[in-house]
Amino acid sequence: MVNISIIRDPHKFSESYTPPKLPHREREVDLLVRTLASGSSLMEGLVLIKGEPGIGKTSVAKLSSKKLAESLGNLEVVHINCRTYRTPTSVIQRIVSSFMPGVPDRGLSYEEMVLILEKILSSEEKDFLVVLDEIDYLRDGDSLVYTLLRLHEGEAPKSPTLIAVARWDPPYMMDDSIRSFMITRLPLEKYTPDQLETIVSYRAEESLTGGSYDEEVVKKIVELSEHTGNARVALKILYLAAKLSEEAGLSKITLDMVSEAASRIGVIGITEDVLAPLDIHDKLLLLAAARRLSSIEKSWIKMGDLLEEYRLLCE
Structure with a gap:
């Protein structure tokens, strides 16, 4: 099987990487x-x-x-x-x-x-x-x-x-x-959808092989992550979608791979209708879980970490 290289520079997806310019910052x-x-x-x-x-x-x-x-x-x-x-x-x-x-x-x-x-x-x-x-x-x-x-x-x-x-x-x-x-x-305020689109496009240009993605892929990533306003989440979806596409032997990132990547890192759209009936402590626990998950590379957290985050929110 021929190895397809979509990710040109993996380092540019690492937490330690700081790009030479920061769109919208x-x-x-x-x-x-x-x-x-x-x-x-x-x-x-x-x-x-x-x-x-x-x-x-x-x-x-x-x-x-x-x-x-x-x-x-x-x-x-x-x-x-x-x-x-x-x-x-x-x-x-x-x-x-x-x-x-x-x-x-x-x-x-x-x-x-x-x-x-x-x-x-x-x-x-x-x-x-x-x-x-x-x-x-x-x-x-x-x-x-x-x-x-x-x-x-x-x-x-x-x-x-x-x-x-x-x-x-x-x-x-x-x-x-x-x-x-x-x-x-x-x-600093959360990123808007338009700002996330600029950020994802810029990082894709920096780190992915030319022709391995298109505008629809970028828009799909933004659609799935815009409710977070979080660039880290959007870039995680981009990276994982590229990895999944490589592993499948594809030369381009597909929309299905973007959806699969978002699912794997637990990114789902939650509406106000779902949250409204919850009491204040349920909402704080959800917020604590979301904040902690957004800052790590895993799709799960320990109960002790969740409680620590919850206590920080309550102070």
Whole structure:
């Protein structure tokens, strides 16, 4: 059987990939770059990017950071996912280890790690930008954010700039001791169907073989995912439809493969008529399940993860 290659570049479907341009998020990227670039240095303070999953928050933070590093030249960027590093100590350790590989992750207290970070910042003639992705999952986030924003009060000549990425405003962001450092809040809205169509078309051009899809395939993907407003969901359908088509020995993605891909990742249209009779807790559980599923690569979640998401929604 002849191997048919529809996917030209699988990396462009990975979670770690950030495209060189972000359709319908160019304005936000430009705003962040212009706001944070203060002459030849980086403005100190805090930026909050917030919104639903799959609407470009992380990509905006990453692409803005990249453009800032290119324009300033003396900028060090550290990106930390707080779903993985959930305590202030683990985050500080991760920041320190990015500059000093081999620093032990055990045996040093939080205060000792902070002092090490101060010494690093005082010895480097650079600006520092720390992206705290999914900061909603960070326990005692107020302590960490407050500490990082005030490092200049110790040995560090300048505090790092922070970009916090969240689904909603963490309550401590309203505290005067942190709010006074806020440079800007950047709320992002869900993508419209037209915007999703642009995004899917752009990623298909980047990653698929020419002639392996057509406009009807793109429109079908949008039709199946538009109720989510989530670009990640739409791109998952595109990728899986391409894989299924390859496995079937086809040279083009078919509409049936798009439908099959959407079914496999659990994307179905749910109308208001279905949701209306449910009580508030049923709706919150469904929302919790949908949010958690949209952020992972599996079609199922553990009950513990569902309950954790439910508790976050109820807070």
